[in-house]
Amino acid sequence: MTSTYNRAALAAGGAFFAFLMLTAGTAQASSIDETVNQIFASATGWFVNLIFSSFPGTDFPWIVGWLVIAASVFTLYFAFIQFRAVGHAVALVRGDYSDPNNAGEVSHFQALATALSGTVGLGNIAGVAVAVGIGGPGATFWMIVAGLMGMASKFTECTLGVKYRNEYPDGRVSGGPMYYLTKGFAERGLPAGKILAVMFSIFCILGALGGGNMFQANQAHQQIAGVFGDFPGWITGLVFAAIVFAVIVGGIKSIARVTEKVVPFMGIVYVGAALIIIFMHYDMIGWAVAQIFEGAFTGLGVAGGMVGALIQGFRRAAFSNEAGVGSAAIAHSAVRTNEPITEGLVSLLEPFIDTVVVCTMTALVIIITGQLIADPNTGLYLLNEAGTAIQTVGGNSGVGLTSAAFASAFDWFPYILALAVVLFAFSTMISWSYYGLKAWTYLFGEGDTKELVFKLIFCVFVVIGAAANLGPVIDFSDAAIFAMAVVNVIGLYFLMPVVKKELHSYMSRLKSGEIKKFA
Amino acid sequence: MSNLYVVAYDGSPASHRTLDFAVDCAERAGAQLLIAHVLEWSPYSFLTPEEVEERHTRRTEELERAKAALMDPIVESLAAKGVTPRTVIRYGHVAEVLNDIVAKEGGSQLFVGRTGHTGMAARLFGAVTISLAQAATVPCTIVP
Numbered sequence: 001m002t003s004t005y006n007r008a009a010l011a012a013g014g015a016f017f018a019f020l021m022l023t024a025g026t027a028q029a030s031s032i033d034e035t036v037n038q039i040f041a042s043a044t045g046w047f048v049n050l051i052f053s054s055f056p057g058t059d060f061p062w063i064v065g066w067l068v069i070a071a072s073v074f075t076l077y078f079a080f081i082q083f084r085a086v087g088h089a090v091a092l093v094r095g096d097y098s099d100p101n102n103a104g105e106v107s108h109f110q111a112l113a114t115a116l117s118g119t120v121g122l123g124n125i126a127g128v129a130v131a132v133g134i135g136g137p138g139a140t141f142w143m144i145v146a147g148l149m150g151m152a153s154k155f156t157e158c159t160l161g162v163k164y165r166n167e168y169p170d171g172r173v174s175g176g177p178m179y180y181l182t183k184g185f186a187e188r189g190l191p192a193g194k195i196l197a198v199m200f201s202i203f204c205i206l207g208a209l210g211g212g213n214m215f216q217a218n219q220a221h222q223q224i225a226g227v228f229g230d231f232p233g234w235i236t237g238l239v240f241a242a243i244v245f246a247v248i249v250g251g252i253k254s255i256a257r258v259t260e261k262v263v264p265f266m267g268i269v270y271v272g273a274a275l276i277i278i279f280m281h282y283d284m285i286g287w288a289v290a291q292i293f294e295g296a297f298t299g300l301g302v303a304g305g306m307v308g309a310l311i312q313g314f315r316r317a318a319f320s321n322e323a324g325v326g327s328a329a330i331a332h333s334a335v336r337t338n339e340p341i342t343e344g345l346v347s348l349l350e351p352f353i354d355t356v357v358v359c360t361m362t363a364l365v366i367i368i369t370g371q372l373i374a375d376p377n378t379g380l381y382l383l384n385e386a387g388t389a390i391q392t393v394g395g396n397s398g399v400g401l402t403s404a405a406f407a408s409a410f411d412w413f414p415y416i417l418a419l420a421v422v423l424f425a426f427s428t429m430i431s432w433s434y435y436g437l438k439a440w441t442y443l444f445g446e447g448d449t450k451e452l453v454f455k456l457i458f459c460v461f462v463v464i465g466a467a468a469n470l471g472p473v474i475d476f477s478d479a480a481i482f483a484m485a486v487v488n489v490i491g492l493y494f495l496m497p498v499v500k501k502e503l504h505s506y507m508s509r510l511k512s513g514e515i516k517k518f519a
Numbered sequence: 520m521s522n523l524y525v526v527a528y529d530g531s532p533a534s535h536r537t538l539d540f541a542v543d544c545a546e547r548a549g550a551q552l553l554i555a556h557v558l559e560w561s562p563y564s565f566l567t568p569e570e571v572e573e574r575h576t577r578r579t580e581e582l583e584r585a586k587a588a589l590m591d592p593i594v595e596s597l598a599a600k601g602v603t604p605r606t607v608i609r610y611g612h613v614a615e616v617l618n619d620i621v622a623k624e625g626g627s628q629l630f631v632g633r634t635g636h637t638g639m640a641a642r643l644f645g646a647v648t649i650s651l652a653q654a655a656t657v658p659c660t661i662v663p
Contacts, residue, residue, distance in 0.1 A: 104610030107562035
């Protein structure tokens with residue numbers, strides 16, 4: 001059965017790549033990229049406009065408000081759980097409360113690391129550069145605020161992810177918003193849970209293809225082209241698609257395993273290099289922090305002023321740490337625990353590591369190395385001709401801006417960064433192919449052929465993402481991921497009393513000593 | 520103090536020699552035997568999302584395989600000689616888990632086989648025997 005499936009998969013994959021190669025060979029390289037870009041931009045424009053439309057009479061996208069309000073509500077409803085429970089969350093990750101008899105099962109640390117490998121990535125490198133490049137240093141402040149508040153959203157969704165997961169007779173586990181929307185709503189006698197779950201699954205598939213795939217391929221190509229010279233994006237796309245295909249369709253797990261082990265190491269190298277650069281410019285740390293605070297409340301000349309900085313900060317933080325989006329609930333739901341709340345507590349560390357630590361590092365390096373050009377007389381940042389973004393040294397944007405910032409201190413760093421970007425992009429793609437597949441199987445049922453169809457679509461979008469321009473890709477990626485948040489947050493509002501009950505029960509047992517440390 | 524000999528067993532030739540030696544010692548000292556098999560596992564290793572999903576199934580399979588392929592045959596062969604050991608299968612860092620088993624079960628002696636790793640490799644990867652020689656809480660016999 002398996003070998004038949006593999007043969008069918010390889011044959012389908014072969015035909016797919018042959019088609020792409022044929023297409024590539026019969027047209028000019030640049031025109032392929034242009035055509036892909038035009039078709040893609042016109043096909044997704046309406047969806048992007050719908051998600052990012054502003055509140056009437058303002059420039060404030062309603063979706064950003066939606067996430068801010070949600071994170072604030074969860075923060076208040078759970079009485080600042082992200083600050084109260086950090087110590088206990090760290091103890092859980094350390095394994096202090098893990099029963100030694102359960103050794104060999106997925107630990108809290110492993111669930112956290114797996115979820116983090118899906119979120120720590122290009123959002124932290126390229127996304128932050130986009131935020132700071134458009135919203136100025138002030139965007140960093142709002143990004144940190146969004147990261148801290150997002151911890152409460154993540155706590156809520158991951159607790160529910162574990163509580164309402166599906167456990168199959170063979171021991172496998174499937175969880176995520178689609179399951180808590182269905183089972184949680186039914187348990188509370190609420191209508192429309194199934195409809196919300198279906199909507200979430202559709203958006204999750206789009207998010208997997210957008211932010212979890214195209215954005216990654218796009219930025220990986222930009223980084224590789226930046227180091228080795230410009231060449232058509234579809235070539236990078238094909239190479240990436242072939243590797244992704246080998247892992248998710250061909251079942252070559254060794255590639256994924258190597259990536260999973262190298263990615264945390266690259267993350268440490270990245271943060272380490274950022275810290276070294278920051279300390280090399282120690283005399284400017286005070287100035288950079290002042291720029292972040294001043295920019296947060298005045299905008300320092302950026303498009304949209306303070307609101308512009310705030311929107312960029314919140315938007316990129318949400319894209320980076322995915323709090324409220326629901327993806328983490330899928331990743332965390334497989335942990336082995338009888339207490340769903342423990343996984344919620346562990347997961348709240350995720351936005352902290354992702355946004356408050358790693359994103360802030362990137363932003364500080366960009367600011368401190370003077371990549372953003374300001375008017376020396378007024379201190380305000382100068383905008384480009386279109387008036388949409390801040391002028392940068394060398395006209396860089398996205399991952400190119402981060403790369404230039406690191407290169408200003410270490411001229412060899414772009415090579416390391418290129419490798420990091422490729423690995424981050426790849427690990428995020430593998431994670432999102434899994435999230436997308438879970439949503440797909442929720443909609444269409446489990447089965448080899450059904451799963452193969454999704455996996456092939458996923459590979460096609462790798463090529464499209466690498467070939468399209470950054471603008472349409474980033475808009476669609478954001479729109480798809482935020483669309484997931486629309487549905488997920490509605491579910492979280494209705495189900496948050498369940499989480500509160502779990503939290504009270506757990507905390508009182510912890511206090512009474514019923515729940516004991518093993519270590 | 521109980522007279523319980525804990526023997527580390529992984530099916531290798533070295534562990535067979537260790538078990539034979541421990542059985543001999545136990546017979547002479549009138550001690551009971553506990554055969555321990557430890558599956559190397561770190562809660563801090565990194566897993567892919569798919570591995571996370573399948574982990575519980577894999578663990579169950581690994582435990583069943585260890586019981587069927589390692590423990591049951593050796594218990595059977597010892598039973599034929601009139602020896603009736605207890606067995607235990609655990610996950611974790613081998614040396615730490617063996618020490619833990621000794622502590623929990625009240626073991627009086629620990630027997631491990633020498634794996635053959637010496638020099639740099641042993642220092643880098645932390646040979647079980649070196650760790651136990653340093654950290655064992657009861658007399659530890661390393662059988663070459």
